[in-house]
Amino acid sequence: MGVRRRIGGFVLKVNPILCDGFGHCVELAPDLVRLDEWGYPIISPTPVPLSNLAALESARYAVRGCPRQALAIERVADVQS
């Protein structure tokens, strides 16, 4: 049995229509999210490698913790390393 490698990456996406701008996500995923001057999340569009398990866990926390279900994790096939 071989070791399964995690290939590809993910991007945390926000639905701006659903987002209330209270900024809870920055507390749950501070390495992925920063806030603009009105409290709305700014998330880098650059994919994060799936091998970055800490970032992936943070993204999952943010998705689960978003009170408006405005966040989603989008898988990306190719990631620049």
Ligand code: SF4
């Ligand atoms: S936690 Fe959800 S609703 Fe709140 S600012 Fe972040 S994305 Fe928007």
